[in-house]
């Protein structure tokens with residue numbers, strides 16, 4: 001299996017502080033990673049490196065075989081190969097555009113529609129991704145009028161539109177109610193279990209949001225790696241407690257879903 005992402009001793013330093021501190025992490029083809037860590041741990045900063053929007057201050061980041069900052073690496077060629085769904089992207093998209101247009105524009109590397117004609121084949125693809133994410137009844141709705149859950153699902157469909165080799169999801173379930181979260185987890189589980197789906201890395205705050213099918217976990221605290229590896233081996237009470245800085249118990253049920261809770265204060 002080849003490396004989709006290879007970070008070696010990567011640090012991102014701002015105002016003298018390492019937001020990401022000597023992180024080495026490799027994602028191989030077909031792996032589905034969960035990134036866990038407390039607020040401010042550096043998760044989004046790490047995704048920004050993985051999506052080629054942020055270059056490391058130190059160390060090397062190689063994405064889909066292209067090393068950032070090396071002569072010959074063109075980030076404008078690299079970026080369409082990476083699907084990214086997160087709040088930062090939602091803010092860039094025109095609110096008056098329909099759901100279908102929002103997904104369709106991804107095929108043309110733009111955030112606005114302009115006046116060009118879309119290929120029939122692209123429209124079919126956009127409809128298929130939206131169908132898979134349960135957005136069939138909302139194709140003509142304005143993006144700006146969607147609920148949080150509908151917006152998240154549209155963004156994932158949009159990120160899949162370029163047929164990316166690496167899919168990065170930044171807190172896809174944040175702000176969703178219980179039903180919305182469970183609906184999304186089911187859909188992410190289907191995606192994660194699809195052998196044709198791209199390699200994935202998903203930032204989340206809650207182990208309850210990890211869909212079955214995710215294979216690996218990266219835990220970070222204060223920019224440093226606490227644990228990294230197969231989820232069955234590394235997502236332990238001990239590692240989670242170190243990561244979040246308080247005693248936690250993590251469990252997995254027979255449906256392959258995770259839950260975590262703190263121990264009562266004495």
Ligand SMILES: Nc1ncnc2c1ncn2[C@@H]1O[C@H](COP(=O)(O)OP(=O)(O)OP(=O)(O)O)[C@@H](O)[C@H]1O
Nearest residue numbers: 014015019037038039040041042043044045046205
């Ligand atoms: N450009 C910047 N300059 C200085 N500090 C920054 C900059 N960008 C982010 N930070 C800080 O870096 C730290 C890591 O931020 P980051 O957004 O990566 O964390 P996170 O793990 O995604 O947090 P959260 O879970 O709260 O979203 C935070 O303390 C943040 O305030």
